Amino acid sequence: MNFCSNCGNSKLEYIIPEGDQKQRFVCNECDTIHYQNPRVIAGCLPIYDGKILLGKRAIEPRYGYWNLPAGFLENGETPNDGALRELYEETHAKGEAKHLHTVFSLPNYNQVYLIYLVALSSDQFSKVTSESIDVELFEIKDIPWDAIAFESTTFAIKKYIENPTNKEANIGHLIKEQLH
Structure with a gap:
């Protein structure tokens, strides 16, 4: 993932968000967690x-x-x-x-x-x-x-x-x- 689909920012991290168990792309600008599901x-x-x-x-x-x-x-x-x-x-x-x-x-x-x-x-x-x-x-x-x-x-x-x-x-x- 290169850009946040919510705000367009390119500063994404691949981390385990607080309260989660899996790594996800998280936008540093708008804090959107990008879930990728089947x-x-x-x-x-x-x-x-x-x-x-x-x-x-x-x-x-x-x-x-x-x-x-x-x-x-x-x-x-x-x-x-x-x-x-x-x-x-x-x-x-x-x-x-x-x-x-x-x-x-x-x-x-x-x-x-x-x-x-x-x-x-x-x-x-x-x-x-x-x-x-x-x-x-x-x-x-x-x-x-x-x-x-x-x-x-x-x-x-x-x-x-x-x-x-x-x-x-x-x-x-x-x-x-x-x-x-």
Whole structure:
């Protein structure tokens, strides 16, 4: 962080503020403490007639790999609404969110995924969208495991396969060792 977003001052210190336990950027001019918190990703595991809808990414990272529809939650949006928005943006499909299926955290990347199980309204979707170079409904046996974009998608799909009627959220995380 180079400048205070409150006053524009460049005199920031990276210290543990009084009463806190973590180092934070603190402005010496206006005493603003700058908290940097994880970003929330809202997504869904869309199901139609026992098949899972995946999109092949048209954007980086992981261009050309298959993924569940997901993206950053917008301000003023509920995670449920964000998941359904992402479903439509990436596949042009519509559905109903049944329940929270997965909470998957990536502490090294400051991200938390909230993935909802979604019952698709129909088998209607676009094969290509601005965010997907291909969209396909996969039978469980045909899921392209070697071409899945992210561990969060793999985890969510595997948990669904293990117990498709489970209504409790599956909790997972991926922590990568940092090189020093």
